[in-house]
Amino acid sequence: MQKGDHLFLVDGSAYIFRAYHALPPLSRKSDGLPVGAVAGFCNMLWKLVEEARETEVGVAPTHFAVIFDHSSTTFRNELYDAYKANRAxxxxxxxxxxxxxxxAVRAFDLPCVERQGFEADDLIATYTRLAVEAGGDVTIVSSDKDLMQLVGPGVTLYDQMKDKRLGAQEVFEKFGVYPEKMIDLQALVGDSSDNVPGVPGIGPKTAAGLLDQFGTLEALLERTSEIKQQKRREVIEANAEQARLSKRLVTLDQNVPLADGEGLDDLFIHEPDGEKLVAFLKAMEFTTLTRRVSAKLGTDIADVAPAKVAVEAAPRGPDLDASWTDASGPRVGNLELSPAAHAQARLAEAAAQTVDRTAYETVRDEARLAHWIRRAYEEGAVAFDTETTALDAMRAEIVGLSVAVAPNEAAYVPIGHVGEGHGDLLGHGQDESVGPQIPLGRVLDLLKPLLEDPAILKIAQNAKYDYLVMRRHGVEIAPLDDTMLISYVLDASSSLDGHGMDELSERFLGHKPISYKELCGSGRAMKPIASVPIERVTEYAAEDADVTLRLHRALKPRLVAEGLLHVYERLERPLVPVVARMEERGIRVDRQILSRLSGRFAQKAAGLEADIHILAGEPFNIGSPKQLGDVLFGKLGLPGGKKTRTGQWATDARLLEDLAAQGHELPRRIVDWRQITRLKNNYADALPTFMDEQDRIHTSYSLASTTTGRLSSSEPNLQNIPARTEEGREIRTAFVPASGYQLVSADYSQIELRLLAHMSQIPSLVTAFREGQDIHAATASEMFGVPVEGMPSDIRRRAKTINFGIIYGISAFGLAAQLTIPQAEAGAYIKRYFERFPGIRDYMDRVKQGAKERGYVETLFGRRAHYPDIKASNPQVRAFNERAAVNAPIQGTAADIIRRAMIRMEGALAKERLGARMLLQVHDELVFEVPDDEVDATIPLIRHVMETAAEPVLELSVPLVVDARAAGNWDEAH
Structure with missing residues (x-):
């Protein structure tokens, strides 16, 4: 090896386990031999070796080796017999x-190295040292933190699964120390997975801070007297020898003796023997990879016999027999596989096939488009995606369309592309400089029968967007499956990054698609997609359709296997066209009312600002958290001041409201100023910018952004307009119906309390709801022994606050702040509540215990909300997850019920030939635009649909009640 060479070192043992856990169980068809880890390993290795020259993982390797752990014990076990003793x-x-x-590694003609008495990491450290000394560069293919100590000039870690490189700076950003201090940091922190003891109670942050102060572990142990915190000092002093031992355990040996034939020069990479590799892959029955490898290496599959591979006896069982040879579903002989095995097989199949962008076609004439339409009819399903000029589906113009009918069988149809300097044509016409394009009208004529054919399944990612874009062009796509919503049903977890296509592709397919930023650039350099070269857009757009198809094949069977198909089919899929049509209709807003409100809010904000300056004794920028904090806590010395990590005083809303509740006038005025300023900026001034030519606003609803199934609104957000303040209600007066119509607001009355009564089966609450009593007065009477008749309003208000607070897991501190009472008194209220209604505490305990056992909770309709951190060691994280888990079945069931009502509503209105149009959904409320002469007939129907939405799936022990009325604006209707 010499200067300029580049050595790739693959952490083979880590590769095995990543491959194993990335795929569900997968077996060889012929004999049931488990091969899932082998399949994942081969695909990862092929991609790494063959695509290194084409994709950014650094300079292409000149030398290459796969390093494995040896099964025997190592020198570390002699140092510490408990080392890795807890490994299963x-x-x-x-x-x-x-x-x-x-x-497999040998079939790839790659060096396969392991050494008795040493771990793979020690061999990697040794090869790294030798390569650097020879003047070469090293890429360590691993994400293991134990290897970060090796990072330095010419040495980087590469996490292939995340396509992420880690240099010295990335190590620092992750752990707070540079690579040369990683050994000392690990010695302090320890490693539970390897049973490295470390120092109890010292985490990465603390360790990084100590090393920043003292430099090295040795210096720290010599100067423990300088540690200010007594408890920390005592712990470190008591465990000094343990820390020294831990350092020896985590320090990699860079001098492992190498056998003959395993020196650096023996690691030179060369193209594999095609026949040898294909023979192995055929023996494993990896059909797709075999085909890909044979094409790349020019080896005829038919000419190669499967290799004879000796294996130890493999256990057999239904999960290990999964294959996918039958189009109707995987079978073993005459035995049809279980839904779980079917789902696992489809996931494995989708993940095992590498995406090949070179296989995609650009469709420039009607004959080729007709070919792809025929292929869609042959397959019975087609993945579909639109490329447009905007993210707003109501304003977007179509630039092109992509379709996929099978893995790597995808195409892009350019429609509105233009060359440089033709921006005026974007989305509006044809530009001959970019080559032939089929006119939009002809594309729609040809595709419309396919997209509307009820016998052909259309598959999309975030289908609502494509549905709405095509609907604006006269195409009503149906039936429609949405991979985003399928993923959402499978795991609506707050810990996930999201359900976007790129995230799902990396998670389930191990493939990173071309990003929009890579395609079009960012910032000022961003180009419209219509001006990007068509060949490049083909790679991007066809890949989107291809990946969407693969995700559908991988994830849809899991719905059956995991018992969630009914949630998707009844609550998610049918809602897509309903919500899309709501967005398309929009709601009318009166510009003049907003203009008047903006002026009034500005005057009120100015008056509050003057009062604030007088109370503060000086003028300052109220909108500056730094200046505000300096005034409140630096100058005036108000209680409760605390600084953030940046050294500034915290000035969050809750802190200011707490101070206001304690009687401090200045924080009260600041809270009022913030509220009025927010209403002015976010609504009175901003809403007109979202209006179309008819003065209608088209909010966008996200169907997959909450763990409980609630919809969220954006661009603009119409769900956060305050309904309890006078100014917030004034904003709602600007929402008005079209001429000849009225707005009808239909709102579930106390639906979450009703569901809590049903789920916890508290007799007094159930009876109160059945008899139509004032539930808050009834609760107050039960808690405080006060008769319902003539009850003081403040007693009822306290009961109301407690009722709603209990659902959200309110603390004594939070209740005290809301009721402006001492915390001890608030705690007594909560205690008394649970004493009077013990069934609620029992219900909460059951939910928390179930969540800890399963990792998720369920609504009454079977929707799951996942809480993987509910057993976290951090008590704050654990408590937050417990509160959320208790609330989720209640809030989630309420969300499911209103979804069912929305899905049924349009059909019910059409059946009665009523012209009402559903416009908005705001939590437990639906807003309609109803013809003046149909209001009396429409309101009872709306009430009926909403109040019976849970039926026939649920028989609730309490009735659902809907308040509905009509008016000339949203505020009066509500």
Whole structure:
């Protein structure tokens, strides 16, 4: 090896486990041999080796080796007999794959290195040292923190699954120290997975701070007297020898003796023997990868016999027998597989096939488009995607369309592309300089029968957008499946990054698609997609359709396997066209009312600003958190002041409201100023910018952004307009109906309390709801022994606050702030509430216990909300997840009920030939535009649909009640 060479070192042992856990169980068809880890390993290795020259993982490798752990003990066990003693045995179905994976590396003609008495990390450290000394560069293919100590000049870590490189700066950003201090940091922190003891109670942040102060572990242990915190000092002093031992355990050996034939020069990479590799892949029955490898290496599959691979006996069982040879579903002989095995097989199939962008076609004439339409009819399903000029579906113009009918069988149809300097044509016409394009009208004529054919399934990612874009052009896509919503049903977890196509592709397919930023640039350099070269857009757009199709094949069977198909089919899929039509209709807003409100709010804000300056004793920028904090806590010395990490005083809304509740006038005025300023900026001034030519606003609803199934509104957000303040209600007066119509607001009355009564089965609450009593007065009477008749309003208000607070897991501190009472008194109220209604505490305990056992809770309709952190060691994180888990079945069931009402509503109105149009959904409220002469007939129908929405799936023990009325603006209707 010499200067300029580049060595790739693959952490083979880590590769095995990542491959194993990335795919569900997968077996060879012929004999049931488990091969899922082998399949994942081969695909990852092929992609790394063959695509390194084409994709950004650094300079293409000149030298390459895959390093494995040896099964025997190492020198570290002699130092510390408990080292890795807590490691569980590998899964039974993984054991026979270890030798197969080593055979795979040899089939790739790559060095496969392991050494008795040493770990793979020690070999990697040794090769890294030798390569650097020879003047070469090193890429360590791993994400293991134990290897970060090796990062330095010419040495980087590459996480292939995330396509992310880690240099010295990235290590610092992650752990707070540079690579040269990682050994000391690990010695302090320890490692529970390897049973490295470390120092109890020292986490990465604390360790980084100590090393920043003292420099090294040795210096720290010599100067413990300088540690200010007594408890920390005592712990470190008591565990000094343990820290020194831990350092020896985590320090990698860079001098492992290498066998003959395993020196640096023996690691030179060359193209694999095509016949040898294809023979191995055929033996494993990896059809797709075999085809891809044979095409790349020019080897005829038919001419190569499967290799004879010796394997140890493999356990057999239904999960290990999964294959996918039958189009109707996987089978073993005459035995049809279970839904779980079917889902696992489809996920494995989708993940095992590498995306090949070179296989995509640009469709420039009607004959080729007709070909793709025929292929869609042959397959019975087609993935579909639009490329447009804007994210707003109501304003977007179509630039092109993409379709996919099978993995790597996808095409892009350019329609509105233009060359440089033809921006005036974007989305509006044809530009001959970019080559032939089929006119939009002809594309729609040809595609409309397919997209509207009820026998052909259309698949999209975030289908609402494409549905709405095509509907504006006269095409009503149906039936329609949405991969985003399928993923959302499978795991609506707050810990996930989201359900976007790119995230799902990386998570389930191990593939990183071309991003929009890569395609079009960003900032001032961003180009409209219509002016990007068509060939490049083909790669991007066809890939989107291809990946969407693969995700559908991978994820849809899981709905059946995990018992969630009914949630998707009844609550998600049918809602897409309903919400899209709501967005299309929009709601009318009166510009003049907003203009008058803006002026009034400006005057009120100015008056509050003057009062604030007088109370503060000086003028300052109220909108500046720094200046505000300096005045409140620096100058005036108000209680409760605390500084953020940046050294500024915290001035969040809750802190200011707490101070206001304690009687401090200045914070009260600041809260009022913030509220009026927010209403002016976010609504009175901003709403007109969202209006179309008919003065209608078209909000966008997200169907997959909450863990409980609630919809969220954006661009603009119409769900956060305050309804409890006078100024917030004034904003709602600007929302008005079209001429000849009235607005009808229909709102579920106390639906979450009713559901809590049903779920916890508290007799007094159930009876109160059945008899139509004032539930807050009834609660107050039960808690405080006060008769309902003539009850003081403040007693009822306290009961109301407690009722709603209990649902959201309110604390004594929070209740005290809301009721402006001492915390001890608030705690007594909560205690008394649970004493009077013990069933609620029992219900909450049951939910929390179930969530800890399963990791999720369910609504009454079977929707799952996942809380993977509910058993977190951090008590604050754990408590937050417990509160959310208790609330989710209640709030989620309420969300499911209003979804069911929305899905049924349009059909019910049409059946009665009523002209009402559903416009908005705001939590438990639906807003309609109803013809003047149909109001009396429409309101009872709306009430009926909403009040019976849970039926026949649920028989609630309490009635659902809907308040509905009509008026000339939203505020009066509500």
């Amino acid at each position: 045995a590998p899964p039974e179905d993984l054991r026979p794959q270890f030798s197969l994976i080593r055979d």
